[in-house]
Structures are given as structure tokens and as C-alpha cells.
Amino acid sequence: MRWLAALAWVFVAGGALAQTDPADAARAAAQRLAEASEMLEAADGARNRVKALTETIQAYQDGLQAMREGLRRAAIREETLSRDLQSREDEVAQLLGVLMAMGDTPAPVLLLHPSGPVGTARSGMIVAEVTPALNARAADLRQTLEEVTILRALQQSAVNTLRDGLEGVQEARTALSKAIADRTDLPRRFTEDPLKTALLIASTETLEGFASGLNEIAQDEVPGSLPGIEDRKGQLNLPVDGRILRRAGEADAAGITRPGIVMVTRPQALVTAPTAATVRYRGPLLDYGNVIILEPQAGILLVLAGLDVVYGEAGQVLPGGSPVGLMGGATDMDDVILTGTGQETGARQTETLYIEVRENNTPVNPLEWFRTDKDD
Template sequence: MKRIALALTLLATPVLAQDPAEAARAAASALEQASMQLDAAESARDRVRALTGTVKAYEAGLAAMRGGLRDAAIRETELTRRLQSQEAEIAQLLGVLSSLGGRAAPSAMLHPQGPVGAARAGMMLASVTPGLSAEAQALRADLDEVTALRTLQQSAAETLQQGLEGVQQARTDLSQAIADRTDLPTRFTEDPIRTAILISSTETLEGFASGLSQITSDEVPTELPPIEDRKGALGMPVQGQILRRAGEADAAGVARPGIVIATRPEALVTTPTAATVRYSGPLLDYGLVSILEPQPDLLFVIAGLEVAYGRAGEVLPEGSPVGLMGGTPDGTNPAAGASPSVEGGGAGRTETLYIEVRQGDRPVDPLTWFASDKG
């Protein structure tokens, strides 16, 4: 883990854009902190918290590395195209420089017309030589930058592969730690028969949400930290890019009141605040769903998971894992996401997560609760 953190720091070089570089440094720092928390973890809950931080740091670091690789690839492409467009000029420049040899000073030039011709030639060369030297230096700088970019990309691809292997192991460890965790507070016990009846009699998410109180038994009041003052500032449950906002129709013309986020395969989904798990399992055509209740009459519906963590009735601390997205891990292609032509459009984000927020009996725009600077 420490080796990957060091690699992330080394990747944050001046060659890359500032944002990916800063993100890589931040991810490396987070990975180091998660490593120390993991070493100090004494309980299953502590281990889950540390491993959650580890997975999120890996994901942030890998995203930064992909961003850096993309910027490096774009820059290399720009330089290569510019050099290719100047091939004729470069050939002439090299020819002139070769003819001048290593002693291009005007005083070293002799002219067949004698001293006057030599003086005139010297004056001409005195004005031309600095320009030739500047062009040669610019060409050398471009070639050196292309070489440095290619070396960087080769090194970063290897580091990226190590990071992908590391995050896969961290996800496996996290799943096991969650399975071993038994110390979470429980607010109620789910009645499986009532749950099955509710699911079979429900045709809409709204109908299911309104009947959630019917599937509980032995419920005890539980006060969670208020979040009204954090409205509009809660972090997104997953790293990704918003594909559709509330009310926007999909390709089939279906409009839903939630948002759809494109994520990378096996991305970790966490709860943005402490919440009670009201339901966790398959539901209608939404796939695996986790319904969280951070406060009375407020539900966060998170749908489209491949793996769901947490059991109905459990009270999850803020930042706890809710589940994992599906898809094939992109470790089969270490340079995935480095293509300058497609990465900016969300390539590599092959999975979609649906988030709906319900207050009382009606849905509200999730972005009134969650902060997002990505469109």
C-alpha cells in the first residue's frame, strides 16, 4: 500500500496538469492515513472504516492517474502533430545547421569577394543565426518533452496496474470485514414475510417507500445527527459523472425524479451521512437497492448496485459502505482512460447508479441535498 502511495506522489509531476497532480498527492496522503488506521484498527467497525478509506483513496488516486495520463497523451499528440507539420522546415533547419557546423560565429566565415563580402555575409549571419539557434532550441525542447511524456506514460501505466490490483484486494478485504462486523446498533428487526408481501404487491418505488413502516418490528426510536444545515452540501455517495438530472428523459423517453450517475466498474458507494438502512435488496426493475433514512420523513434511495452492504434496521455511521457497482474491472487494460479522444466524455464509466430523494410522500430533486460540480 505504501509503495502505491509513493507511486501516486511521484506521478504528480510538473509534466501533468495541476489538478490531476494535486489529486494524486491528496490520494497518496489519504492512502497513507488509511494504512495507519488499518494498522491501529481493533474492532470490526474500525477495520471497515479503515478499509473504506483505503478503497476510496485508491479510487481517487486511480482517477487522478487516469487524468494525468490523459493530459500527457493529449500533450504528446499536440507536440507530435506540430512536429509532423513542420517536417520540411525541420529538415531545412537541420541542413543549415549542418552546413554551419559547430562554429557558426560570423568571424569564422570567409567570403570569396574578400573582406567587404565577408563583412556583409557576417552581418547577414549575425541576424539569421540567433533565429536559427532559437528554432533549434525550441525543437530540442519539444523533442525532449515528447520523450519525457512517453517515459511518464509507460511508468504510470505500470503504477496504474499495481493500483488496480491493490484496490481489488482492498475491496475483497472490505467485504470480509463487513461480513465480520457485528457491533452496529440496530433500530428495528425486518419481518421477511411482510417484506415479501410488500414487494409482491408493489408496482412502483413510491408505493414501496410508503409501505416501509409495515415491514418492521420491535422498532426503537433512534436519534441521528441533524443534517438540515448540510442541505445542498452532502457529498455524492459515489465518484462519477451525472448523466441525467431529475426529470430528464432517458433514451426510451422515461423520466424519473432522481439522478443517474455514471461510475467506473466496481466503484464503492457510501452513505453521505449517518442513516438507518430501511431496506436492502432487489426491488422492481431497479436492481439491488439500498434505502437509507438519515432523519424522519427523508429517504435516500440508491439503486443499481451489484453488491449491497448492510441489513435493514442497522444504523450506519457516515461514510459507511452501502455497496459496490457492477461491471468488469478495468484492470485488463492498464492504460484504460488514457485516450484523449474519449476519456473526457466519460469513457470507462460503464455503470450507472440511480439516486432518488424522497421527503414525506413525494420525491425532490436530489441536487437540493447533494453537492455536485460535475454535469
């Protein structure tokens, strides 16, 4: 919890730069982690433990992202103040010279004037007018120097706490993988036939062809379907925290277009099921990399492609919000160091997740199903 305290400190210091109150965001992130930790301690069965660990990882991810943003703001503010001081070097030197001269000279001597009492009176009036302005400039300079000192100390402390946070989230990811492997209480709708799956993969060249043969790999499938989700159309949460990089039909750098969307996210980001669904397939597929295909209801397939690690087994029914995989990317602790310009050198959104929705094996625009108010 020590790193969360520093998180709050970062946001309080950078609050003047934000349009919204960053301290509230810091407190919210800390509260999420505290609640997740309580869930973890109270978890009895493997399924509860998976849910608690999922919440913990998501809280860590939110907190780390918020802290990076606060650290970035602090670095930019510190650079701005330093440049301002550099641009005012001559003025600052003159001000310090005047203040030092005034400090070393006895007050009666300052008020004496060679022209006599009238000159002395005039000089006293001038000094009385100038002194408040000099004091104000000195106070402004002192405040700027103090802020620069605080920001520099804050940045160093925040980098250390970011490292601690990265270690904590990595421990939670490891624990999640083990908890999922130990989980035995999920219902199953069918058992996968490995031989038929291999034959299907070898005989198809398109996602459409593979999807059309998914029913062939299922053995002893329980009839029926999960409850419909039509009433939630447009309200499903996106499976990963990130932003939309390419929309349906938009060409990539190679000129290739796909009917799904591409989201960009951070390395090792957790991917979750937007709704309760049956796992129809998981594993490598064509040129999509690691894929998991979910069936929230009969006739609707949700394809998530580009994961590094995939959780679950074909035939399992996953609750909504269940972890289905992790994105790839390096987890080097050095990815949180900032450059002198206040820009992140690592931990950026570099991983891409492809999302496709198929209705009766025909692709539809995924944005019709997901709530994207954060990404538009």
C-alpha cells in the same frame, strides 16, 4: 506507494497544461492514501477496520482518477508535439543540413569571400546575425524532442503503475467485504421479517407502494428516531463520486421520467451513506436492480438503486460515510490503456446510480438535500 510516486510524476509533467496545479492534487491523493493506510494499521475492531478500508478505497479511487487525467494530458501533449514536428519536417531537415554543413567546415573557410576583404567582412556580419537564430531554432527543436521522449516514457510507466493501483483497490474492496461481514457492533433498531418482506415485494408494483409498507416488515422495532437532519439540508455529500446525468423529472432514452436523479460513475465505485441512517431495506426491488433504502430520520427515506453489491442488513443503524455498496462494471486491467489520440479506452464513467428522496412517502427533488457544487 510506488504507483503514487509515478502519479506525482505524471502531474508534474502535465502541470503546464492545467489551469490549477496538478502536482498539488497528486500530493493530496498521496496524503489521503497514507492517512488511510495508517488508519488501517491502527484499526482494532471490525467497525474501525471498515472505516479505514472505506477511506483507503476512496483514496485509491481519487488517486486513480487523478492519474488517468494526468496520463491523458501527457498523451495529448505528446501527440501535439509529434504533429508539430511532422508539420515542420522540411524546416527541420533544412536546419539540420545547415548546422551539419557549418559543423563540418573550418571557421576560417566560412568567413572567406571571393570578392575580397569587403565581402569577407559582410559575410562575417551575416553569419553573426544568423547564428543566434539558428542556435535558438536548434535549441527549440532539441527541447521538443526531449519532451516527446520523456512523455512517451512517462506514459508507459504510468500505465504500469495504473495496473498496480487497480490491483490495490481491488484487494481493498475484497478486504472491505470481509470486514463488513465480520462486523457485529452496529446497533439495531429492528429485525426484518423475511416472509413479510417477500409478501410486500410480491404485492407492490411501485416504489411508493413498497415504501408505504416498510414498517410492516420490521419486528421488535425500537421506538424513536435518529436525530433530525433538517439543518443539513443542501449540505449532504452525494453517495458516490461522479456527475449528474439526469435530474428529477428528466426523461431517459426510453422517455421514462422518475422523481429522482441519476448519477454516472466509474465501474466498481464505492457508494456510501450520506448521513447516519437506519437500513430499512436492501436487495432487489421491482425494475430498480439492487436497492438500499435508508431512513436518516422518521418520515425521510433515501433510496439508492442500481448497485451491484449491497452492504448492511435491514434494521442496522449505519454511521454517516459508511459503505453501503459497490457499483457494477468490469474490472479488467486493460481498461487503463490509452489510444494513440490520448483518449481513454476504458475506466470511464459507465455505471449509473439512481437516487430518490421521499418525505412522508412523497418524492422531493434530491438536489434540495445534496451539495452538488462539483456537478453543476
